[in-house]
Amino acid sequence: MSDRPLPPSDPGLPPLLGCESCGLVSVDALAGHPDRGRLVQKCSRCGHVLHDRKPMSVQRTWAFVVAAAVLYVPANVLPIMTTVQTLKREEHTLIGGILQLWADGSWGLSVIVFIASIAVPVLKIGVLGLLAWTSRHAPAWRRLERAKLYRLIEAVGHWSMLDVYVVVILAATIRFGPLAGVQVGPGLLAFAAVVVLTLFATYAFDPKLIWDDGDPARADGTTASIATEPRHAGRRA
Amino acid sequence: MSRERDSLVMCGQCGMAHRWRPLVPGSAARCTRCEATLGRGHRLTLPTLLSLTITASVLFLIGLSTDVLSLDMRGVSRATTLPGAISAMWSAGERSVAVLTAITAVIAPALFLGLRLYVLVPLMAGRLPRAFAPCVRLLHQAGRWNMIEVFSIGTLLSLVRLVSLADAMPGPGLLAFGATMILLAAIESAGLKHLWWQVQ
Numbered sequence: 001m002s003d004r005p006l007p008p009s010d011p012g013l014p015p016l017l018g019c020e021s022c023g024l025v026s027v028d029a030l031a032g033h034p035d036r037g038r039l040v041q042k043c044s045r046c047g048h049v050l051h052d053r054k055p056m057s058v059q060r061t062w063a064f065v066v067a068a069a070v071l072y073v074p075a076n077v078l079p080i081m082t083t084v085q086t087l088k089r090e091e092h093t094l095i096g097g098i099l100q101l102w103a104d105g106s107w108g109l110s111v112i113v114f115i116a117s118i119a120v121p122v123l124k125i126g127v128l129g130l131l132a133w134t135s136r137h138a139p140a141w142r143r144l145e146r147a148k149l150y151r152l153i154e155a156v157g158h159w160s161m162l163d164v165y166v167v168v169i170l171a172a173t174i175r176f177g178p179l180a181g182v183q184v185g186p187g188l189l190a191f192a193a194v195v196v197l198t199l200f201a202t203y204a205f206d207p208k209l210i211w212d213d214g215d216p217a218r219a220d221g222t223t224a225s226i227a228t229e230p231r232h233a234g235r236r237a
Numbered sequence: 238m239s240r241e242r243d244s245l246v247m248c249g250q251c252g253m254a255h256r257w258r259p260l261v262p263g264s265a266a267r268c269t270r271c272e273a274t275l276g277r278g279h280r281l282t283l284p285t286l287l288s289l290t291i292t293a294s295v296l297f298l299i300g301l302s303t304d305v306l307s308l309d310m311r312g313v314s315r316a317t318t319l320p321g322a323i324s325a326m327w328s329a330g331e332r333s334v335a336v337l338t339a340i341t342a343v344i345a346p347a348l349f350l351g352l353r354l355y356v357l358v359p360l361m362a363g364r365l366p367r368a369f370a371p372c373v374r375l376l377h378q379a380g381r382w383n384m385i386e387v388f389s390i391g392t393l394l395s396l397v398r399l400v401s402l403a404d405a406m407p408g409p410g411l412l413a414f415g416a417t418m419i420l421l422a423a424i425e426s427a428g429l430k431h432l433w434w435q436v437q
Contacts, residue, residue: 016254018247021374023430025245025254045433046370052252101398109397147250147271158384161341165391166398168338171329172322173308173315173399180310180402184331192337203381208252211270 017041021048028052054206061132064201069125071190071197078187081167085180093187094118094163116162117191124153124160124198128205135209143210150207157202160195164188246275281427287357293420294350296413297385301343304408305392308399318410319343319388341384348379349421356432373429380425386418 015028024045030036031052041050054060079091092100094117101110127149134141171182246257246266250273260266260278268275281289300319307316317325319342326335352372359366366372392411399405 016245016247018249018252018254020249021377021429022370022433023246024433025247046373048370048374104401106397109394112394144271147273151250151273158387161384161387162391162394164334165338165342165388166395168322168326168334169306169317169392169395170398171331172325173306173317173395174402175315175325176310176313179313184326184329184334189331189333192334196337199381207250207271211251211253 015052017050017052019043019046019048019050022046026050051206053208053212054204057204057206057209058132058135060204061128061201064197064204065125065128065132068121068194068197068201069129071193072121072125075187075191075194078190079185080163080187080191081171081185082183083174083181084178084183087178091185094191097163113163113166116159120156120160121194121198124157124202127153128198128201131205131210135212139210139213146210147207150205150210154202157199160198161192164192164195248273248275276428277426281423283357283361286353286424286427287361289420289424290350290353290357293417293424294354296417296420297346297350300410300413300417303410303413305410305414306396306399306408307406309404309406310402316408319414338388341382342388345379345381345383346385346417346421348375349383352376352379353424360432373432376429380429383421385414385421389414389418 015031016025017028018025022043022045024043026041026044028050029041030039033039042048043050076094079093080097081092083090083092098110098114098117101107101113131146131150134146167182167184167188171184174180174182244257246255247253248255248268248271251268251271253268253270255266255268255275257276258266260276262278264278266275266277267273302318304316304318305322307314323335323339323343326332326338352375356366356369356372356376389411392414393407396405396407396411
């Protein structure tokens with residue numbers, strides 16, 4: 001792929017907003033308006049609310065990330081399922097299940113489950129914490145890498161649900177009374193909450209903040225901000 | 238197809254404005270600043286998209302109504318469907334898990350397909366469906382929470398785990414969901430924004 005940016009577009013281009021839903025580009029009518037935090041501009045084509053930046057993005061991201069990190073403890077400590085096999089009860093934690101798969105010789109499976117249940121949630125919590133922190137405190141640090149990290153967690157975020165579905169299917173299928181059965185453990189609920197909270201955190205974070213100058217007012221989405229630098233048009237084929 | 242009102246395109250990831258140019262099929266336009274994909278040149282045509290959506294809907298309904306896996310243990314057999322697994326969770330008292338599974342594996346994919354059918358059929362006939370804008374916005378959310386692909390792989394994983402315990406067999410539902418997952422990926426790659434170009 002070759003990078004061949006086109007010459008800059010008209011430097012007199014007004015501040016623009018792209019619609020998240022339909023893609024239509026509108027002029028930011030509220031740019032510089034003192035009541036920006038309270039007024040709302042909607043897309044003229046589809047009616048979707050237009051934001052320069054997602055409102056309260058950093059605060060909401062932190063809230064979801066911290067909640068997910070806290071719940072990640074019970075998700076790992078408490079059993080996610082209890083198996084009963086000929087009257088013998090056995091409790092399984094997330095890590096226990098992975099280690100057991102490894103010990104049984106199912107290395108491939110244990111790696112898949114490790115990635116989905118341990119690596120992806122930890123990556124999401126760590127990356128979102130890093131993105132939220134750097135957007136305020138180190139705005140110029142490795143912007144492109146941070147943008148790529150965000151796209152990575154956006155793409156792999158769903159996969160941490162894997163273990164939740166596995167337990168649901170096992171518990172629904174293995175119903176042989178006292179002979180064999182699977183019950184859902186309290187750890188699964190905590191783990192499911194971690195998955196949902198990290199998804200909320202991903203959607204709460206505004207990746208456009210990575211390219212801002214770290215102005216907290218802009219990150220709050222409450223005060224006026226005018227894009228002064230000319231926007232450049234370009235295309236990479 | 239008119240793209241006149243879309244002569245500019247903003248990068249959804251970083252907010253950089255770019256001048257839109259038609260893309261050669263097979264090529265992708267990337268943002269010059271953050272390298273996110275701005276658009277692709279292999280857009281599926283409306284009839285192709287509609288036929289893929291109909292096929293995926295039929296497969297999804299088959300997946301919902303048939304067994305995803307069955308288990309035989311000392312002569313006693315058990316088979317599970319996706320709705321059956323959700324109701325088993327609900328009656329076992331695990332209501333949050335049941336609701337979460339229902340939203341991500343049933344409701345979101347159903348909305349993903351149902352709303353597309355609702356929108357695409359009138360568009361094919363050259364009419365604008367009622368409440369087009371809210372439908373497209375809801376489709377955006379349905380795409381975010383649809384996890385049928387993770388469910389399919391999760392079922393496959395449970396199957397592999399069960400094989401060591403008892404006589405486990407994949408059901409037709411698992412195959413149907415697997416095929417649905419591939420079709421949904423193809424439909425999703427076409428995006429939503431181009432639907433608006435039909436409208437003006």
